Each structure stands twice: as C-alpha cells, then as structure tokens.
Amino acid sequence: MAKSYRPVVRDQLFLLPQDMREWLPADHPVWLVIEVIADHLDTPAFHAGRRTGGAGTAGYDPDMLLTVLVWAYAHGVTSSRRIEGLSRTDAAYKIACGGNTPDHATIARFRAAFPDAIAEFFAQVLILLARLGMGRLGTVALDGTKIRASASGSASRSRETLQRLARETAAAHAAQDAAEDALFGDARGDEVPPAWSPRRRGERIRAALADLEHEQEQAERDEQAKAEQFRERREAGERTGCSPASAAVALAEENLARATARQQARIDEWQEANARSLAGTGRPLRNPPRQPASAYSRVRQAAASLGKAREREAAARRRQEQRPAPVRNITDPDSRLMPVRGGGFVQGYNAQNVTSQDGLIIATELTQDPNDTAWWEPMMNAAQAAADLIDAHRPAPAPPAPASQEDYGAAAGQEEHRAPGSTASGADGEDPAGQHAQDRPAASSGIGLALGDAGYCSEANLTAPGPPRLIATGKRRDLEKAARGDPPASSSGSPAARAMAQKLKTEDGITAYRQRGHIAETPHGNIKHNMGIDQLSMRGLPKARAEWAFACTIHNLLKAISTGHLTTQALTALAR
Numbered sequence: 037m038a039k040s041y042r043p044v045v046r047d048q049l050f051l052l053p054q055d056m057r058e059w060l061p062a063d064h065p066v067w068l069v070i071e072v073i074a075d076h077l078d079t080p081a082f083h084a085g086r087r088t089g090g091a092g093t094a095g096y097d098p099d100m101l102l103t104v105l106v107w108a109y110a111h112g113v114t115s116s117r118r119i120e121g122l123s124r125t126d127a128a129y130k131i132a133c134g135g136n137t138p139d140h141a142t143i144a145r146f147r148a149a150f151p152d153a154i155a156e157f158f159a160q161v162l163i164l165l166a167r168l169g170m171g172r173l174g175t176v177a178l179d180g181t182k183i184r185a186s187a188s189g190s191a192s193r194s195r196e197t198l199q200r201l202a203r204e205t206a207a208a209h210a211a212q213d214a215a216e217d218a219l220f221g222d223a224r225g226d227e228v229p230p231a232w233s234p235r236r237r238g239e240r241i242r243a244a245l246a247d248l249e250h251e252q253e254q255a256e257r258d259e260q261a262k263a264e265q266f267r268e269r270r271e272a273g274e275r276t277g278c279s280p281a282s283a284a285v286a287l288a289e290e291n292l293a294r295a296t297a298r299q300q301a302r303i304d305e306w307q308e309a310n311a312r313s314l315a316g317t318g319r320p321l322r323n324p325p326r327q328p329a330s331a332y333s334r335v336r337q338a339a340a341s342l343g344k345a346r347e348r349e350a351a352a353r354r355r356q357e358q359r360p361a362p363v364r365n366i367t368d369p370d371s372r373l374m375p376v377r378g379g380g381f382v383q384g385y386n387a388q389n390v391t392s393q394d395g396l397i398i399a400t401e402l403t404q405d406p407n408d409t410a411w412w413e414p415m416m417n418a419a420q421a422a423a424d425l426i427d428a429h430r431p432a433p434a435p436p437a438p439a440s441q442e443d444y445g446a447a448a449g450q451e452e453h454r455a456p457g458s459t460a461s462g463a464d465g466e467d468p469a470g471q472h473a474q475d476r477p478a479a480s481s482g483i484g485l486a487l488g489d490a491g492y493c494s495e496a497n498l499t500a501p502g503p504p505r506l507i508a509t510g511k512r513r514d515l516e517k518a519a520r521g522d523p524p525a526s527s528s529g530s531p532a533a534r535a536m537a538q539k540l541k542t543e544d545g546i547t548a549y550r551q552r553g554h555i556a557e558t559p560h561g562n563i564k565h566n567m568g569i570d571q572l573s574m575r576g577l578p579k580a581r582a583e584w585a586f587a588c589t590i591h592n593l594l595k596a597i598s599t600g601h602l603t604t605q606a607l608t609a610l611a612r
Contacts (some may be wrong), residue, residue, distance in 0.1 A: 054571045060606065063604070064109060065597055071607055073103050077160045081153035082146075096138050102157075105131045109590050112568020115138035116147070127303040147574070150582035156207065158400070158589045162422060163429045165396060167610055168601045171426040172393040175548065176503075177487040178415050179556035180464050181564075184571040185371035185580060189383040220478035259283065292338040297328040326579060335413045370577040372404050385572070387584055390419040390486075392553050395595045397588040398422040402581040408491035416486060416502040423483050471530045487552040498532035509537045519546040531571035562594070563587050 060066065073079065082098040097111065108119045108129060124127040130137075185350040263283035302323045310321045312418060315479040323580075329335055330433060365371050365383055372380045388411045397504040403411060483503040488510040507517060518541045532604035564570040574583045596602035 060127050060131060064128070066131055068597060068602060068607075069106055069593070070103055070132065070606065071112075071604065072097050072164065072602070076164055076607060076610065077157070079153075079157070079160075080172040081156045083151075084152070085477065095143055096136065096146075100133055100136070101138060101143065104129065104138065104592070105143070105147065105586075106130045106590055109569065109587060110567060110594060113491060114569065114573040116143040119143050121516055125566075131264050143197070147583075148579065150574070151223040151578045152453050152587060154582040154585045154589070158585050160424065161589050161592055162396070162398065163423060164610075165596050165601065166429040167431060168606055169431060170394055170596060170599075171398065171430070171603050172397055173398075173423050173426065173482060174484040175393045175487065175551055175555065176390055176398065176419060176483050176485070177386065177556035178390050178412065178492065178553045179489065179552075179558075179560065180386050180491065181377050181380055181560040182374040182384055183387050183564075183569075183584065184382050184384040184570065185365075185368045186573050186575050187365045187371050187383050188365035189365075189373060189381065191393045216535070234400055240366050240369055244366050244369035245287075247364055262289065284345040284371075285342070285349050288338070288342040292335070292342050294337045299332045299335055303329060343598070368575040368580075370404065370575075370580070372406060374406050380530065385580060385584070388415050388558075389556070389559060389588065390415050390422070391559050393551075393555060394599070395555070396592050397560060398426065398560050400585055400588045402577070402584045403430075404577065408489075411496050412488060412494075412497040412507075413500045413502070416500070419486070420483060427482065433592070485548060487549060487555065489552065489556075493533065493536075495530045495532055498530075498536055506540065506545060506552075507536060508549065508552075509540065512553075513550065515540050515546060519543070539605070559588070565592050569595070 048396070066237070072501070075142055079102065081097055082102055104119060104123060108122070112118055119129070119142045120137065120143065123133050123137040162171070253420065260283075266283070266287065304323055306321065310324065313319060313321050330339070363373065368383075371383050371385060374386055375382050376382050386403045386405055387409070388401045388403060391398050392398050397423050401411070401418070405411065428440065470560045486503045486505040488497075488505065488507040490510055493507050493509055498505075518537065521541075540549055567590065570584050571578045574580050595600065
C-alpha cells in the first residue's frame with residue numbers, strides 16, 4: 037500500500053513559525069515516531085476501514101491518525117478533545133498530523149476500531165525492535181497489575197438492585213413509547229440518535245445483570261462438577277482429600293445413609309438366618325445384634341462427619357453473609373472490583389505482562405480475573421510465541437573478518453601466555469570489543485528463565501510444561517531470610533513447592549529471582565507514572581484490551597528510543 041503521509045508532513049514544516057521550527061530539531065523523537073510508522077511498519081489493518089473515493093473531502097490518512105495517537109499516549113493524553121486541541125497548538129502534534137488537524141470525533145472513531153488492528157501493530161513493533169537488536173530473552177518475568185477502567189466503583193450494583201433497575205427501566209421505556217406513539221404516531225425521522233438515547237443505560241443494566249447471573253450459574257455448575265468428580269474418585273477407590281465445601285453436607289449424608297444401610301443389612305441377614313435356625317433346629321444363633329444400626333462405630337463416625345460438615349457449611353454461610361454481595365458496574369459491565377496492594381479496591385482490570393530482560397513487553401493480556409494464578413500457562417505460551425517471533429527476526433551475526441598471518445601469530449602468542457581455563461574474553465566476561473557476552477543477543481536463544489511472584493505459585497504452574505522457572509513460594513522477605521539460612525527449612529506444601537523453595541534458597545536461585553522486580557515492575561511504573569496511563573478510556577473488554585496493548589506497544593517504542601536502539605541512523609541501516 038502506497039504511503040503518502042510522510043512527504044505531506046515534511047512539506048508541512050514551512051507552515052510553522054520559525055521559532056517553533058527551532059523547538060523541534062531533526063533529532064526530536066516525533067520524527068522517529070513518524071519515520072517508524074510511515075516507513076517501517078505495515079499497517080493494512082488500520083487502513084481496512086478507511087473509505088476512499090466518492091463525494092466529500094478526502095479522509096484522514098490512518099497512518100497520520102495512528103502517529104498522533106502514539107504521540108498523545110506517550111505523553112498521557114487519552115482524551116480525544118485534548119488531542120484535537122493540542123494538534124492546533126503544540127508543535128509536535130502539528131508536525132505529527134502534518135497541519136491537517138483531525139477533529140475529536142474522527143480520533144474517537146479511529147480509536148474505537150482498535151480491537152481489529154492493535155494485535156498486529158504490537159507484533160509489527162516487536163519485529164522492528166528485534167531487527168534493531170532488542171529482545172533479550174535470557175530472563176523474562178511475568179507480573180500482573182491492576183489498571184482502572186473508565187467507570188466509577190460507585191456505579192456497581194448487586195444482582196437484586198440490577199433486577200429492580202431493569203424492571204424500572206423496562207417500565208419507563210414502555211410508558212415513554214406509549215406516550216410518544218399516542219402523541220406522534222409513527223416515527224418521524226428526527227428521533228434522538230441511539231448513541232445519545234437513555235436506552236443505552238438500560239442496555240448496560242441488562243448486560244451487567246446477564247453477566248452477573250451467568251457468572252453465578254457457572255459457579256454453581258463448577259461446584260456441582262467438583263462434587264461429581266469427588267464421588268467418582270471415591271467410588272474408584274482413589275484418594276479424594278477434603279470434600280468440596282458446597283457439597284460437603286450432601287456427601288456426608290450420602291455416606292451416613294450408606295453406612296447405616298450396610299449395617300442394617302447385616303442385622304437383617306442375621307435375623308433371617310436366626311429365623312431359619314429356629315424353624316429347622318429350634319435353637320437360636322449365637323452373637324445376636326445387641327444394638328441398632330445407628331449405634332455401631334462406623335455409623336457413629338459417619339454421623340460425626342455429617343455434624344462437622346453441617347458446622348462447616350454454617351461457617352461458610354456466615355462468611356458468605358459477611359462478604360459484600362457480587363456486583364456489576366453499569367458504566368462498564370466488563371470491568372471488575374479489583375483488590376490493590378495496601379488495601380482497598382479499584383474498578384478495573386488485571387493486566388498480565390511478560391517482560392524481557394531489556395525491558396520490552398513481549399506478551400500482554402487484559403483480564404477480568406482478580407487473581408494471577410490461572411494466567412501463568414497462557415502467558416508463557418504467548419511469551420514463547422513472541423520469543424520465536426523475535427528470534428526469527430534478529431539480525432544475523434556478522435561473519436568474522438579474515439585473519440592475516442600476523443593475526444594468527446599474535447593469537448598463537450596469546451595462547452602460549454593464557455592461563456589454563458581462561459578464554460579470549462577480557463576480565464569479568466568482557467570480550468576485546470568491550471561488550472559483555474551476556475549483553476550480546478543470541479542468534480536463537482528462546483526463553484532461558486521465567487520469573488514469577490507468589491501470586492503464580494501453584495502445583496499446576498510449578499509443573500506445567502514450558503521454560504525453566506523460578507516462582508516465589510512466599511513473600512520476598514521470607515525468601516531472603518531462607519536464603520541466608522535464618523529459619524529452618526520448611527517441609528510444608530506439595531513436593532513441587534518444596535523443591536522450588538529449595539531452589540530459591542541457593543545463591544544462584546535467589547540471585548536470579550532478585551531480577552524479577554526490576555524486569556517485571558519497571559514497565560508498569562513507566563506506563564502508569566511516566567506515560568500517565570493509569571486509567572483506560574475505552575469501555576468494554578475488547579476495546580479496553582486493545583487500548584492496554586496499545587499502551588504497551590508505545591512503552592516498547594519509548595524503551596527503544598531511550599536506550600539508543602531506535603535512531604534515525606539505525607532505521608536508515610535497516611532500509612538498506
């Protein structure tokens with residue numbers, strides 16, 4: 037697809053005042069953003085919805101709109117109206133849009149189409165940065181962070197409240213329809229557009245209620261499935277462990293009825309045999325049952341288990357009553373109340389990011405799950421796919437220069453004076469060129485080690501297929517104490533958890549794990565505090581997920597610029 041955007045922007049410079057041109061030298065980052073999008077990325081997904089031809093003014097170039105949004109998000113500006121205002125007053129924004137200022141509605145519509153294009157944009161930027169030599173995969177880290185949604189927590193409602201609001205809204209709409217029909221008859225063609233109609237609130241209420249009811253029904257089905265699996269394991273003679281809490285009473289009642297019936301059958305069998313003996317020989321059998329079935333030890337044990345199950349159920353019911361009722365937000369029904377560090381909740385989402393050793397976010401996902409545990413394996417699968425993509429686009433290592441006879445002689449002399457076991461590298465692993473071996477990207481390395489905090493610690497995650505891993509089995513301070521040998525070795529937990537705890541007690545294990553905080557949490561701090569993206573502006577999971585991936589893509593671009601990998605000279609070299 038031919039791109040006419042960049043020449044338009046270059047030609048637009050003469051319209052800017054002289055002093056403003058002096059504010060933006062040739063090495064200003066906005067020029068890098070323009071060059072990356074205009075010349076080094078394929079953006080057909082953004083062009084797919086563009087209308088061309090026909091009457092009217094030519095539409096805005098999607099590459100230009102994308103550049104303006106990248107520059108705006110890089111500086112924490114997410115409001116389409118603010119972006120429009122800055123495009124009229126700020127030099128960098130003027131250059132990004134080539135003086136052809138888009139209005140806020142155009143920006144908002146373009147951004148609303150993100151879900152169809154952002155995944156490809158994220159991958160394209162990752163490929164470009166891999167070609168520039170970034171993407172060190174020796175150690176990667178997975179971490180979750182809570183990001184606020186474009187919704188207030190005060191707009192959350194319980195199931196009962198949502199049901200009442202749905203009834204009231206339906207009745208109000210019916211009354212309004214009847215009144216308008218009586219007054220105006222059929223539609224006149226000048227009704228309020230659907231996007232502005234109060235009915236949109238009713239749609240969000242119904243969506244929130246349906247989602248909440250579906251979640252509760254799914255939870256009930258899951259509990260029933262757990263109870264059935266427990267019964268199947270018990271009937272097969274397998275180890276069952278503790279029965280599911282929601283079905284504990286029913287299972288205990290079944291066990292008591294089974295034990296009572298078994299003992300009663302023995303009593304009945306003895307009585308029948310005794311009756312036959314009396315009829316045949318006139319003598320009763322020995323050892324008659326001296327107590328009812330309910331008094332036998334196994335039956336008493338089953339009855340005691342039933343009593344404990346009922347106590348457990350009552351305690352669970354009390355805890356459930358003390359918990360706040362499940363709620364849904366009527367502004368963004370897809371968002372959830374998320375617990376945050378330090379106490380409290382935010383209305384938002386839980387973002388999962390896998391970050392490379394040099395600070396690139398190589399895989400990202402926005403979830404509705406407050407917990408991190410279930411996301412280890414999906415994110416590792418996504419990270420390994422990204423690692424394959426990065427490895428496939430790394431620059432090929434330069435072939436060694438041909439050596440002369442003098443070089444061979446010098447090398448031989450060095451070999452004679454080299455200490456046994458030493459290498460051609462300099463001190464501390466540095467080669468003669470001054471570059472550390474661990475800093476040079478390998479031609480094809482994959483993920484060497486994956487790090488995760490205690491939120492990902494589970495038997496399934498510790499034993500799942502994938503790259504080697506270090507997952508914390510407790511708090512950081514406890515790991516440090518264990519590594520120093522302060523507390524005695526713990527024998528609690530599963531065999532996999534105990535083995536991981538032993539790894540983290542070794543010097544190599546704790547040293548490797550100490551990288552987790554810097555690798556995993558730095559991108560979150562950069563996006564939220566430096567870029568200023570601490571709240572999403574788009575509603576609904578698909579759009580919010582695309583917006584978060586867009587912010588992560590911009591983080592990667594800024595990281596490449598700040599580390600000196602993304603420069604005009606480097607882009608020129610790629611184009612050769």
